[in-house]
Amino acid sequence: MPVPRTYHLVTLGCPKNDVDSEHLERLLAGGELIPVLQPEGADAVIVNTCGFIEQSQAESFAAIRELAGRKQDGQTLIVAGCLSQLYAGQVRETAPGVDHVFGVGQWQEVARLLSVDVDAVYDIPESAARVSGPSAYLKISDGCDAPCAFCVIPRIKGRLRSAPAGLVVREAKRLVAAGAKELVLVGQDTTAWGEDQGSPVGEGLPLLLKQLAGAVGPETWLRLMYAYPSRVSPQLIETMATTPNIVPYLDVPLQHGSDAVLRRMKRPHNLEKVRAFIHDLRTAMPDIVLRTSFIAGFPGETEAEFRELLDFAREIRFDHAGCFTYSRQQWTPAFEMPGQVSAAVMGRRRDRFMRQQQAIAGKLARRFVGRTLPLLVEGCGEDGDGLPVVVGRTYREAPEVDGLVLARGAAEPGSIASVRITASSEYDLFGTVVG
Numbered sequence: 001m002p003v004p005r006t007y008h009l010v011t012l013g014c015p016k017n018d019v020d021s022e023h024l025e026r027l028l029a030g031g032e033l034i035p036v037l038q039p040e041g042a043d044a045v046i047v048n049t050c051g052f053i054e055q056s057q058a059e060s061f062a063a064i065r066e067l068a069g070r071k072q073d074g075q076t077l078i079v080a081g082c083l084s085q086l087y088a089g090q091v092r093e094t095a096p097g098v099d100h101v102f103g104v105g106q107w108q109e110v111a112r113l114l115s116v117d118v119d120a121v122y123d124i125p126e127s128a129a130r131v132s133g134p135s136a137y138l139k140i141s142d143g144c145d146a147p148c149a150f151c152v153i154p155r156i157k158g159r160l161r162s163a164p165a166g167l168v169v170r171e172a173k174r175l176v177a178a179g180a181k182e183l184v185l186v187g188q189d190t191t192a193w194g195e196d197q198g199s200p201v202g203e204g205l206p207l208l209l210k211q212l213a214g215a216v217g218p219e220t221w222l223r224l225m226y227a228y229p230s231r232v233s234p235q236l237i238e239t240m241a242t243t244p245n246i247v248p249y250l251d252v253p254l255q256h257g258s259d260a261v262l263r264r265m266k267r268p269h270n271l272e273k274v275r276a277f278i279h280d281l282r283t284a285m286p287d288i289v290l291r292t293s294f295i296a297g298f299p300g301e302t303e304a305e306f307r308e309l310l311d312f313a314r315e316i317r318f319d320h321a322g323c324f325t326y327s328r329q330q331w332t333p334a335f336e337m338p339g340q341v342s343a344a345v346m347g348r349r350r351d352r353f354m355r356q357q358q359a360i361a362g363k364l365a366r367r368f369v370g371r372t373l374p375l376l377v378e379g380c381g382e383d384g385d386g387l388p389v390v391v392g393r394t395y396r397e398a399p400e401v402d403g404l405v406l407a408r409g410a411a412e413p414g415s416i417a418s419v420r421i422t423a424s425s426e427y428d429l430f431g432t433v434v435g
């Protein structure tokens with residue numbers, strides 16, 4: 001292969017894949033490779049795939065086939081990431097034009113293949129991040145030790161590996177110096193951070209958060225995603241409640257609202273424990289915004305168990321909740337479980353959940369009307385009458401997964417403006433810039 005000078009990178013899947021791609025791009029930039037927008041102009045085309053659920057696998061296969069079909073003479077096509085970790089053989093079968101297949105975490109190998117002297121490139125292998133507008137993801141760990149019966153992630157990503165605290169803090173400072181106003185902490189399970197380095201369960205992350213908050217200063221928002229229910233500890237709640245720049249927002253995927261289903265899922269928490277920590281979170285932070293996600297149609301889920309999920313979600317009232325249909329994954333214990341639920345039933349249950357959740361979210365959003373909130377401004381423009389408008393997020397909305405705030409008035413992208421909220425919908429808030 002001649003020494004490549006340009007590359008085109010396609011990233012599929014979740015924000016954690018975005019972070020991995022950012023890591024790869026930094027390695028490639030260190031080797032002076034230049035990114036190009038179209039595959040046709042690239043010496044190397046790289047696909048960072050997603051293999052989490054059936055739909056994302058199908059998208060990844062489709063992207064690989066398309067790029068293989070457009071491949072030009074002399075071009076190198078590389079497939080890496082979660083899908084190829086699981087299905088390397090099928091990737092080659094589906095698209096014979098693929099030249100190289102790598103699994104997850106092999107970004108240095110990809111860069112080496114493209115003639116980058118990775119040992120000469122400064123980078124943080126475990127804690128990459130990106131700045132997108134005023135927000136940046138900060139990946140604090142990878143891998144997962146949990147036994148969830150439906151999830152293939154531990155097989156794809158391997159065991160928990162926490163980025164050392166010093167590296168995370170350095171990376172956070174770099175991002176803030178580059179203009180980030182919000183750091184969104186991600187990992188397969190952020191609350192497990194430090195356990196592989198000896199931290200007692202539930203104690204590592206609060207210490208890391210305190211270090212981060214001190215290092216980035218009071219102006220930078222810290223937001224926590226992907227908390228594991230049984231690790232939402234009193235120390236974490238206390239740290240969130242007493243550290244002003246940790247936004248009162250928690251994403252805690254609960255997966256189900258029936259104890260029997262949770263046991264079959266091999267989730268270690270029960271609903272009494274969930275009720276208890278949510279009560280503690282709301283007592284410590286009355287304004288906290290809670291996000292969660294559920295699975296409809298896990299094997300054996302009866303109509304009565306699904307109704308328990310509906311009842312539970314109605315009782316707790318989450319500000320944001322997603323519901324996904326169960327995706328049958330090879331190499332997971334749930335794959336062979338009896339009582340697989342039909343796609344039609346799963347789809348109907350998901351839709352019922354989402355109808356209920358829309359009504360709940362709409363009511364909860366109304367509590368913000370009349371309040372003035374700091375808005376992280378992501379963009380600005382004009383309405384149909386030529387008047388200035390801005391779009392952004394308050395502490396209530398995480399990037400990419402929650403709604404937005406649209407406000408009349410002017411403010412610079414990247415700044416924090418005060419916005420008085422005047423109206424709400426199920427997902428978005430509307431207001432006026434007041435300062």
Ligand code: SF4
Pocket residue numbers: 144145146147148151152153154188189228
């Ligand atoms: S905690 Fe999350 S990533 Fe880990 S096994 Fe469970 S669902 Fe998968």
